[in-house]
Amino acid sequence: MSTSVIVVSYNSRPYLAACLEAICAQLGPEDELIVVDNGSSDGSVALVAAQFPSARLICGPNTGYAGGNNRGANAANGTYLVFLNPDTVVRSGALAALLAPLKHEPDVGLTTACLLLGDQPETINACGNTMHYTGLTYCRGAGQARTAYTRPADVDAISGAAFAIRRELFCALGGLDERFFMYVEDSDLSLRARIAGYRIRYVPEALVEHHYTMKYSPSKAFYLERNRHLMLLKNLHWPTYIRLLPGLLLSELVTGGYLLMRGPAYWTVKPRVYAWLWRNRWAITRSRKHVATLRRQSDETVLASMSDHLEFEQVASHWLASLSSRIFNPIYRLMRPIPRNRSTA
Known part of the structure; x- marks a missing residue:
């Protein structure tokens, strides 16, 4: 069964090559890499075309995180979908680890990675997300040592920077809600999956470095x-x-x-x-x-x-x-x- 890895890029050139190189090193012969460009103006498209000719490149206007990932999912052929931010780097074995629960546990609907800070690679960015009952969501384990979160666990929500889902379920849930444009759409997808009876699994072996910066505009x-x-x-x-x-x-x-x-x-x-x-x-x-x-x-x-x-x-x-x-x-x-x-x- 094949996997489609989807990366949505918007002026992400400084991070893109490292992100795609790490993905390509873990793809099997039946897997595919899909790069959706949301109207970049920084040369990202040329970089992908020149350095990653095997990637499927989809170009269009900026439809946000949700719209871009939905375009990628609609074009995907894989049984499984993996969504990664362009400022992430998957460590060796991360993709296989992220997919394992989906292949062996039918009631697991989504899996989410152990995100580590890019400039502090043993410090957690997020081990899935925790949802407050009023809808406020925050990063589980943020700022703590990776060694504090080494056990698999069911969590409230995925982190949209690195997660996986069966393509069939993604379509059944209606994909990501494009009205959100950006932010909280990962929590919304998670909530729909849980309402539909599925678990969301944190996979500590799926290590992904995330060059995350906290901005609040x-x-x-x-x-x-x-x-x-x-x-x-x-x-x-x-x-x-x-x-x-x-x-x-x-x-x-x-x-x-x-x-x-x-x-x-x-x-x-x-x-x-x-x-x-x-x-x-x-x-x-x-x-x-x-x-x-x-x-x-x-x-x-x-x-x-x-x-x-x-x-x-x-x-x-x-x-x-x-x-x-x-x-x-x-x-x-x-x-x-x-x-x-x-x-x-």
């Missing part, structure tokens, strides 16, 4: 907030959503306060998010009907594994993170409408 803030709400609105039953409202309102206070502290450029983010959601309310309703056709798990089962603890230190200075955690996390625990399954904690 007004544009990123908008996509993160809008897409978090979109994910919950399209995937959860209305009674569940209503039960989550106290926690969701607290998250509006927390995220709104953070945006206020970032300065005037961020002050319009929340109004823009609410306006977009209102304008697209009927499209969101239609999306809910598709999710209903996938459902094999109750909201309660899915939410029971989610966290009620926010990792404030991933976005704030030490003193502010410590203060915020002491104030808000106990309240989140009290507001949690569905008890946590401690076996997944």
